């Protein structure tokens with residue numbers, strides 16, 4: 460069978476470089492295109508060299524349509540604005556699109572869902588196996604423990620991260636809300652400061668820490684009467700996200716248009 464032909468958007472970024480390395484280490488996939496924004500210092504460079512590998516003969520371009528030519532799918536860990544732009548271009552070119560970018564507003568999420576009517580789009584705030592299994596466990600714990608256990612989600616990331624709470628924290632919050640049968644938007648408390656008053660029963664709280672080079676730490680705390688359950692995950696290497704994205708790409712190939720999650724990819728939807 461022919462290799463899956465993939466384009467990496469945001470090729471010069473932390474995740475872009477990890478994705479290029481993951482493609483090179485995997486069987487059955489080939490990097491055929493690499494995209495960066497106009498003005499990026501990565502433009503014209505060889506994508507392999509950019510990722511610390513031998514040259515691959517794939518130059519970094521600022522013209523997505525040219526980079527998408529002859530490809531099967533797009534891997535995109537950039538920003539909400541960039542992912543929306545590239546999702547539209549991928550749909551136009553008939554390519555599936557794997558999106559790891561985080562920090563989408565409700566309006567941007569809706570725009571992406573509309574684009575998913577035209578192509579297969581896999582989007583997740585965290586592409587690792589461990590976090591997606593954690594989400595399934597959180598959903599189960601939230602359903603079992605009920606509202607006398609207060610749910611707080613704590614995350615820590617490197618100093619360069621631009622959005623908070625992290626996409627993973629929100630994914631875990633959604634899993635907890637689903638376990639309780641409530642809407643996260645109605646119960647989320649995304650940071651506290653000053654005289655906040657006592658905690659409301661049923662709130663799902665978030666706290667975000669930033670510093671150093673932390674790849675991604677997440678804890679979900681169920682604080683109940685005289686006991687606490689803590690479920691957590693520690694990401695030690697960005698390659699776990701990149702390998703997850705490749706798994707999503709292999710799964711997305713040939714799928715009908717739609718908005719899919721990593722739970723779909725990993726078969727965790729019935730948890």
Ligand SMILES: NC(=O)C1=CN([C@@H]2O[C@H](COP(=O)(O)OP(=O)(O)OC[C@H]3O[C@@H](n4cnc5c(N)ncnc54)[C@H](OP(=O)(O)O)[C@@H]3O)[C@@H](O)[C@H]2O)C=CC1
Nearest residue numbers: 469472473474495496536537541559560561584585586700
């Ligand atoms: N779902 C998951 O498993 C994971 C998700 N993420 C998410 O992925 C995203 C990227 O993270 P990270 O790699 O650390 O960030 P970086 O800032 O290191 O990388 C983003 C890259 O995308 C580039 N970019 C931005 N806009 C465009 C555009 N319009 N066209 C082409 N390239 C563009 C940036 O260029 P420039 O620097 O010039 O702006 C940069 O090179 C974040 O939203 C992060 O939260 C991260 C890890 C795992």
Ligand SMILES: O=C(O)C1=N[C@H](C(=O)O)C[C@H](O)C1
Nearest residue numbers: 561584585620625626627675
């Ligand atoms: O920006 C990052 O680095 C990460 N972003 C994702 C998130 O927002 O949860 C996934 C991972 O935690 C790393």
